[in-house]
């Protein structure tokens with residue numbers, strides 16, 4: 001199984017895609033929003049809010065006002081650029097922002113490495129299931145816990 005080991009090229013592409021989406025949608029990608037996004041994407045594992053704050057302090061050379069950082073995180077979530085993984089209270093980037101809102105994650109309980117997996121059949125089934133119960137889905141982030149191959153072999 002291949003995990004999200006992001007290359008510099010992939011990181012650069014993701015950042016420019018987000019910049020483009022912001023331009024197209026008249027969203028202001030402020031310096032702090034961009035820095036927070038970069039910190040999250042450069043982290044190979046899901047990152048917690050306090051770790052984002054720590055990294056930001058290191059990059060900027062001064063501590064930032066936590067509410068400003070939380071607002072930047074909210075902006076990134078609202079626009080589908082990142083996801084919050086509630087089970088581990090951490091953030092990860094979305095690798096296909098604005099393409100679809102249904103995102104599924106495989107999370108290793110041991111090393112916390114994650115993979116975003118898209119599956120049209122799964123999405124169809126979720127919508128069908130909800131539809132049967134007259135329920136309208138607005139957003140789906142599914143967290144599947146287990147062990148990655150590396151951790152199983154150890």
Ligand SMILES: [Zn+2]
Nearest residue numbers: 094095096103
């Ligand atoms: Zn996603």
Ligand SMILES: [Zn+2]
Nearest residue numbers: 108111148151
């Ligand atoms: Zn693992």
